[in-house]
Amino acid sequence: xxxxxxxxxxxxxxxxxxxxxxxxxxxxxxxxxxxxxxxxxxxxxxxxxxxxxxxxxxxxxxxxxxxxxxxxxxxxxxxxxxxxxxxxxxxxxxxxxxxxxxxxxxxxxxxxxxxxxxxxxxxxxxxxxxxxxxxxxxxxxxxxxxxxxxxxxxxxxxxxxxxxxxxxxxxxxxxxxxxxxxxxxxxxxxxxxxxxxxxxxxxxxxxxxxxxxxxxxxxxxxxxxxxxxxxxxxxxxxxxxxxxxxxxx
Amino acid sequence: xxxxxxxxxxxxxxxxxxxxxxxxxxxxxxxxxxxxxxxxxxxxxxxxxxxxxxxxxxxxxxxxxxxxxxxxxxxxxxxxxxxxxxxxxxxxxxxxxxxxxxxxxxxxxxxxxxxxxxxxxxxxxxxxxxxxxxxxxxxxxxxxxxxxxxxxxxxxxxxxxxxxxxxxxxxxxxxxxxxxxxxxxxxxxxxxxxxxxxxxxxxxxxxxxxxxxxxxxxxxxxxxxxxxxxxxxxxxxxxxxxxxxxxxxxxxxxx
Numbered sequence: 001x002x003x004x005x006x007x008x009x010x011x012x013x014x015x016x017x018x019x020x021x022x023x024x025x026x027x028x029x030x031x032x033x034x035x036x037x038x039x040x041x042x043x044x045x046x047x048x049x050x051x052x053x054x055x056x057x058x059x060x061x062x063x064x065x066x067x068x069x070x071x072x073x074x075x076x077x078x079x080x081x082x083x084x085x086x087x088x089x090x091x092x093x094x095x096x097x098x099x100x101x102x103x104x105x106x107x108x109x110x111x112x113x114x115x116x117x118x119x120x121x122x123x124x125x126x127x128x129x130x131x132x133x134x135x136x137x138x139x140x141x142x143x144x145x146x147x148x149x150x151x152x153x154x155x156x157x158x159x160x161x162x163x164x165x166x167x168x169x170x171x172x173x174x175x176x177x178x179x180x181x182x183x184x185x186x187x188x189x190x191x192x193x194x195x196x197x198x199x200x201x202x203x204x205x206x207x208x209x210x211x212x213x214x215x216x217x218x219x220x221x222x223x224x225x226x227x228x229x230x231x232x233x234x235x236x237x238x239x240x241x242x243x244x245x246x247x248x249x
Numbered sequence: 250x251x252x253x254x255x256x257x258x259x260x261x262x263x264x265x266x267x268x269x270x271x272x273x274x275x276x277x278x279x280x281x282x283x284x285x286x287x288x289x290x291x292x293x294x295x296x297x298x299x300x301x302x303x304x305x306x307x308x309x310x311x312x313x314x315x316x317x318x319x320x321x322x323x324x325x326x327x328x329x330x331x332x333x334x335x336x337x338x339x340x341x342x343x344x345x346x347x348x349x350x351x352x353x354x355x356x357x358x359x360x361x362x363x364x365x366x367x368x369x370x371x372x373x374x375x376x377x378x379x380x381x382x383x384x385x386x387x388x389x390x391x392x393x394x395x396x397x398x399x400x401x402x403x404x405x406x407x408x409x410x411x412x413x414x415x416x417x418x419x420x421x422x423x424x425x426x427x428x429x430x431x432x433x434x435x436x437x438x439x440x441x442x443x444x445x446x447x448x449x450x451x452x453x454x455x456x457x458x459x460x461x462x463x464x465x466x467x468x469x470x471x472x473x474x475x476x477x478x479x480x481x482x483x484x485x486x487x488x489x490x491x492x493x494x495x496x497x498x499x500x501x502x503x504x
Contacts, residue, residue, distance in 0.1 A: 008341040015342065030360055088259035098477025100436040102443055103451065103470050106458035110280040185350045186440075193355065193444055201352075208356035216356050223353030231348035 032214045037221065040214035045222055049203070054222075057200040060116060061188040064123025068180060072128045073173060076135025077165060086136060097133060101126030101183060102190045114196060122191040127180035134176025138169030171245050174238050181234055185227055200226075282464045290464035291471065300453065304472065307449035310366055311438040311480075314373030318434065319427055322378050326385025326423075331415060336386065347383065351376035351437060352444075359445055366448075369441030376437045377430035381423065388422030389415055424491055428484040435480055439473055450476075 016034075023033045045054070079086050079093075104125045105118075112118040142165065150156075150164050166173075192201030204219035239246070268284040270276060282290075294300040329335045351372045358368035392415060400414050442451025450473050457466040 007337045011338050011342045012345065084255065087255040088262075091256045091260050092263045094481065095474050095478055098432075098481060099470060099474035100439040100477065102436065102440040103454050103473050105443070106454060106466060107470065109458070110463070111276070182348065182350065186352050186436075189350060189352045189355075190440060190444060193352075204353075204356050208360060213360070216360070220353045220357055224349035227348040227350045227353070228345055 030213060032217065036214045037217040040212075041218035041221060044215050044218050053198055053203045054200055056116075056198060057188055057192065058226075060119045060191075060199075061123055061184055064120040064188075065127055065181065065184050067120070068124045068127035068131055068184070069177065071124065072131025072176065072180070073135050073166075076132045076173075077139055077161070077169070079132075080136040080139025080169070081165070086140070093129075093133065093136075097129040101129075101187055105191055105194050109194070114194075119188070119191040119196070119199075123184050123187045126183045126187045130179035130183065131173065131176040134172045134179075135169055138172025139165055141172070142168045171242060174242055178231075178234060178238070181230060182227070185230065189223065279463065282467065286464045287467045287471065290462075291468035294465060294468055294472075303448065303450050303453045304476075306366075306447075307438055307442065307451070307473075307476070310369055310373065310441075310447070310449060311435050314370050314438065315377060315427075315431055315434045317370070318374045318377035318430055319381050321374075322381025322426065322430070323385055323423055326382050327389060327411065327415065327419065330386045330389030330419075331411065336390075343379070343382065343386075347379040352440065355441075355444055358441075364446045368445050369438060369447040369449075372441050373434045373437045377434040380430040380433055381426040384422040384426030384429070385419055388419035391422070392418045421492055421495055424488045428488060431480050431484045432477070435473075435477055 020034045023031060024035070026033045079089060101122070105122055108118050108121050108125065112121055146164060146168065150160055155164070188199075189201035189204075192199035193205050196202040200219070200223065204216060204223065207213075207216035207219055264284055267281075267287075271278040271281045271283045329339055354372055354375060358371045362368040362371065396414060396418075397410075400410050405413065438449065439451040439454075441447050442449035443455050444451075446452055446455070450469055454466055454469045454473075457463075457469060
């Protein structure tokens with residue numbers, strides 16, 4: 001037990017200590033001491049800013065991500081179930097997926113202005129591809145014996161969708177959803193850096209332009225923490241959803 | 250024959266959609282010009298020297314970043330992965346650093362390196378390094394225990410074990426890592442150009458947008474998509490070549 005704790009926390013503590021002491025007496029304007037960054041972190045983010053800047057960002061990310069999940073899984077099942085349709089749309093999907101999502105920010109600004117809608121759409125436009133393509137692959141790879149069994153027992157319609165198609169594709173869908181989450185966080189920040197008056201990305205860039213260096217570092221730290229937290233949360237959900245799958249293996 | 254034509258028909262339908270939708274007025278032609286105007290803009294771009302140098306810049310930044318990330322990822326992965334103590338001690342740190350979105354580093358990169366290529370490279374390398382590292386780490390632990398014991402009883406040294414035992418086991422994982430990293434690296438290259446203003450396609454897109462040159466903007470976006478498609482095709486082909494001996498690919502050829 002102690003051994004495991006030591007392994008888990010040993011290196012992070014060492015690195016943190018190195019950063020703390022190496023930067024302690026730093027007079028370099030761009031690399032402030034860690035103590036100053038942490039002080040700035042407390043002053044900047046714990047308080048009204050959490051509600052005003054961080055929460056809206058997370059809500060937009062959540063809305064876009066949820067929409068991408070619905071769209072991606074829905075279309076993915078549709079395309080995956082029809083081999084003809086899949087062959088026909090595959091080149092188009094390959095092309096659309098290959099477009100780096102951030103370049104769609106200028107396009108979406110044209111259509112949706114620079115409000116919340118644009119930012120949600122940016123997240124959707126990036127998150128939907130990994131989910132869609134993985135769903136297609138997952139649906140395609142359904143065990144033929146299971147599919148035949150379903151047919152033999154006369155299971156069709158919604159039951160078939162729920163118990164066979166989605167269940168069989170869920171490990172792949174989760175893989176896609178995990179990729180989409182990291183893309184989503186990136187896009188949440190990018191959309192706010194581009195044109196915005198609020199949000200986490202906007203605030204951090206604002207600090208950078210205003211040369212509020214410790215505050216900027218604290219923003220970078222917060223973004224990092226958010227990424228880690230969200231991926232941890234995702235792992236919890238994944239363990240729930242795929243409990244049957246991990247048990248099987 | 251029909252199977253051969255289906256993919257083309259999908260592309261044709263998509264092109265037709267792009268041409269017709271703006272004409273019907275469902276969306277304003279100002280925001281989404283019909284396809285022929287986008288293609289025309291692409292033709293004009295192709296005659297500009299600035300376009301080609303931007304394309305060259307993007308590809309160069311992307312490949313350079315990818316090369317650094319792959320080199321560092323493979324070396325670090327093999328080194329850390331083959332020493333169990335090191336792996337156990339670094340696991341939590343890797344898990345913590347990996348999900349940090351690389352765009353969080355944008356303000357930092359700008360402050361430290363300005364708007365030059367180094368700033369974008371920092372993002373690209375940071376994002377794609379983890380993809381390679383995690384795959385290589387996984388590959389190194391996947392060495393067949395029987396093969397490992399055999400190598401030990403034949404008295405293979407450390408270097409020989411890495412060359413003949415660890416490397417062939419790791420290669421499929423590493424190649425997957427490279428394929429993932431190539432896609433991520435391209436995204437971050439264009440992002441860096443778009444947001445930071447490093448010369449390249451991303452910057453050209455930002456310029457076209459702020460100048461109201463909408464067809465040009467779409468043309469450039471299409472080019473980034475094509476670069477991405479080419480990257481996918483090339484990496485997938487390289488994967489098949491590098492792993493022609495691997496059972497997973499041998500089966501594919503036989504079938």
